[in-house]
Amino acid sequence: MKYKSLTISEPEKLIFGDAPLPVKTKRGLIIGGGRVYAEVNFTLPPMEVSLKTLPEVRKHYTEITEGILERAIELNSRGLVLELETLLEMTRTPAIGVELVTVMNEICEKYYQKYNLPVEIRLTPNDLREFDRPPQSRTSSYLDSMLELFELGSKAGGNLLSIESTGGKEISDNALMMCDMKRFIFSQSVLGVRDMEFLWPRIVDIARKNRVIAGGDTACGFGNTAMILADRHYIPKIVAAVARVATVPRTLVAVEQGATGPDKDCAYEGIFIKAITGIPISMEGKTSACAHLSPLGNVAAAAADLWSNESVQNIRLLSGMAPVAYYEQLEYDVRLLNEAKRCGERESILLQKLLVNSDIGYDPQALVLAPGNVIRIAGQIIRGKNSIDATVSGCKEAIKIIREAIDSGQLLTDEKELVWMDILESDINSVPTGESEFVEMMLPELGDTFIPSEYGL
Amino acid sequence: MKYKSLTISEPEKLIFGDAPLPVKTKRGLIIGGGRVYAEVNFTLPPMEVSLKTLPEVRKHYTEITEGILERAIELNSRGLVLELETLLEMTRTPAIGVELVTVMNEICEKYYQKYNLPVEIRLTPNDLREFDRPPQSRTSSYLDSMLELFELGSKAGGNLLSIESTGGKEISDNALMMCDMKRFIFSQSVLGVRDMEFLWPRIVDIARKNRVIAGGDTACGFGNTAMILADRHYIPKIVAAVARVATVPRTLVAVEQGATGPDKDCAYEGIFIKAITGIPISMEGKTSACAHLSPLGNVAAAAADLWSNESVQNIRLLSGMAPVAYYEQLEYDVRLLNEAKRCGERESILLQKLLVNSDIGYDPQALVLAPGNVIRIAGQIIRGKNSIDATVSGCKEAIKIIREAIDSGQLLTDEKELVWMDILESDINSVPTGESEFVEMMLPELGDTFIPSEYGL
Amino acid sequence: MNNDDLLTRILTCVELGKVNRNTPFPPDMKGMDGADELTRLALERGIKPSEILNDALIKAMDKVGQKFADKKIFVPQMLISARAMNASMVHLKPYFQTGEVKRKGKLIIGTVAGDLHDIGKNLVAMIVEGAGWEVIDLGVDVSAQKYIHTIQEHRDAVVGLSALLTTTMHNMRTIVADIKNSFPAVTLMIGGAPVTEQFRAEIGADGYASDPQGAVAYLNSLIHEV
């Protein structure tokens, strides 16, 4: 592992609003520099996206951006981030994505000039490569449009670059459904890591060339898929908790390759990345209930530098448009966090303790995100000989923490979850440390579900 | 004034989750007894409501109730309140309202039996009397259907009764638009108080007879109308802040007449009622951004015993139906408050301080809701010789508090607001203390906009 | 004071809300002539009523409306300008009756059946009036019948419908259908917090605006179209 020690090793320092390596943006946000900002996410209502409907699409993004920034002025906001996470057609036809960045950026600039409100756009092209089945992670022409959108989008005002990359997804979905942790670890620590090592140098390059910021990646398609499945009782919560931890070494690669943060929302694993690397992170919690329900409403705020709502459609609520309503909710959450920071360390730590302790007794997924536990787990991860070893070590520590909490009665657990502890453990124990060994072991049972050469194997 | 002293006279005791007079419900919620509960509010998407569409309407309320209670189980909730605030047709044809209470109550009972989850329904018939213009507050036949819904609805499972009564509305709307505080005070302290004195004994009677709980009233149509107008910059925020205070003696009448709480959401004036009487209250803040934006997102939680989202339509968000998403958000807010309570007084007071201080520097409407200021203002109100005097005294104290905060630089204020301080003050100073004097003064300028006899004048 | 100066002074009176000599507001114009006196004077001097209307009153209300839209003044300040304008209009009334001056058009407005919310509708009515339109306000809880009855008497009017409740949006839909049924050519404009452009398209109304400024813009666009 590149990181040999934790950048943050005390739970009290792994706290919202402060990161050892804050990120300063063009318009003057200092993310992780002592203040938490809202990161607002939004998407279209049910409609077609194409060059034909572009005028209407643009109208939505204009209305959303105007609405949010107007409200930001009303609420005396000190700044915020807007995310443009593209949908298929916006990436497949990069001109659409670029047009939307441009439109949004013009409005941001207007508010910056007029009110001195610093707003930055995070541009997150979606990973198209999955449209080939199995994906051709390195040779697909989809890759070109993704990189083109990164390139042209950062020229157009996308000052923070991110992606939810999906390398390994062809293995992980079924692995999760079958609760096969060995396979899941393979998808993350071999395929995921290799894909990130391929993808992120390219993104970082584009960012450097265009003087924008390479934010980070998220294992949304892995960790959050697990969370959603657990939420529906499709898989045990314990499996989802361990799966979350298994995504960390994979997501870490972005930073190893030069991403500087803010890490992307959706990545509940961000807090591990912050502990290891010191970069600022975006987190989402209760105020992302518009996008998915979760057991992580409060604990997710423990170390957030940006606070996000994940995604809400531009539809009308009684108060007005949903993105504006959700922005307001985020801003009040953020006000509370910042008031604690203003008061000082004691107050911040206490508020953090309340946020954390209010959730961790109910769900193992919340438990593993408590700063103290994050530091324990991250401490094991950095000791790993390689990403596989790191992933396995992290998972083992997570299981240990969950076991302790169940045994001490601090974690409520459903009877039917318990049997999975042993299954998980023996699964994890069966993972060999060496990559070639692991690949050899898995290839026969994975058949043609993935293309080894697309991962440099 | 009936209350001669404050039941709560220290800001630190005017705190969330604890009320001197907690209310115990049939299924075992103890509201104000040491724990905050969510109160979820919801309404229909755009559709017709009639006997014809009743099956579809019922389906909505079934789906909403099931959805929320299922999520409550997932989140290990310790109980909650569901509000049925009726729409026109549900009150005009009480059978519709009663049917919906019945349907909801069956589901509540099912979850109570199966999971021991205590859930209560707050039934809030809407005030129909405004359909006559000017309203015939006492002689209208609309009154009969309202009372019938109260009566039959409490038999059907509406265990908490409330209303947003609108006596005086025929004067207050224009008074607010004109920022005529004298008229507004007249609408509240004469017409509002008289109408409350007429209406509330009837509601309390029905509650006693059916062994349900008479919750309380809210000056939503007055205080919140002012807030919304200020939010759109139609009237000054200072006017809205003082208008809020002017609603207190009016809303207090419900308690004077036997209401025991929980006071209704929408009533940001609830915190004053709690200070004066000691009953538990429902408040709404940031998580009611689905229903209206506000400058009161955090401060509103300072003394909440129930925490509400005011109203959200049963429409689909990305995560699922909006009422469920909003319930989840409320539950996490409530978890945080309750974790502070679990930790103890020091932690609760600190969290309260953060909530309050994060808002009060930005808006006079937030400022007057800070517990310390509430106690100052309420202290003046109870010294009033009568409701008019009480209202005037409260308003004067509010203006004093706002002035102090502006002068000391603690409150950001727009230049264009400032001129209104003097106008407001001279307006308020022109109000005579005696009721008959006040009536005599106002009658000529109010013409036939209201019917004196309908207020016993 | 030449005629142009006089018109400018009327404009100023309306803009600042100086109704007549006796009104105390604004303080620094105490004792000076207001819209009332100056309009009379202008007519005596033979200034054309249409000039007074267009170059003083409507221009003043335009400015006021703009200040309001820019959040520089509050509603009461706008209402006071409207009052000053009305004081002036009293003198123009005879010329309206003879047809010598004309308003831009007529708007019938009301909140739909089942709905009592009228603050927004009232604001729209006021600002549309200030923009030079005649406004017939039917109040709240207005049935299709009542709209139709009124349209019968004012065939050339545009009709505005307001709804604030998601349930009365349904009533808006049926009322729009009923009116269109009786008067296919009438122009219907809708508004109110829950109403959207999409809903307008869905129910077949002609115009939608989210605020009074939008309403005025839409109405004015109708004139230019003609």
Added chain:
Amino acid sequence: MNNDDLLTRILTCVELGKVNRNTPFPPDMKGMDGADELTRLALERGIKPSEILNDALIKAMDKVGQKFADKKIFVPQMLISARAMNASMVHLKPYFQTGEVKRKGKLIIGTVAGDLHDIGKNLVAMIVEGAGWEVIDLGVDVSAQKYIHTIQEHRDAVVGLSALLTTTMHNMRTIVADIKNSFPAVTLMIGGAPVTEQFRAEIGADGYASDPQGAVAYLNSLIHEV
């Protein structure tokens, strides 16, 4: 062991996921015969394939589905039952080909064009299969053409469409229209997180279900209708 006992044992094997003698799961059935061996035995004994299908396999999957719906077991447990069922079905295959046994019907299912979300669709496919339907899974990003092509070959099939993105709901709309255009009589069932009953009505699909249990219920209702 009489025939009834044998069927019950097959049912138990499927319910608990005992594929064959060699599979280690469930631990307390180690070394015992599984669905594989017992089905062969049953056929040898002359038990009718339709009895095996209906009284053992489908009944077992019913129970499993119910446990799943009641949140008593997780997906992997259900998948393992499905595997055991498949081990049994291998032996029944010849009888399906001769038509001696029949499935309840056929479902063509796929995630619509532009959409890659298939976890939900896969679950539906699996549970519908367990309920006795033949399932033809077209995968993800399925165009109208591909649906139509497949329907051409399976005229009696019900078609299921899944969409998880608000933008691909639009594709769902056009695909539904295209299919209905080519095959007015085909029954279309839609689902996926953003899809609603209202949307179904709007786009003219025939059925909507929010989960696999609902999908099965809907499909079964089609049989009873016939």
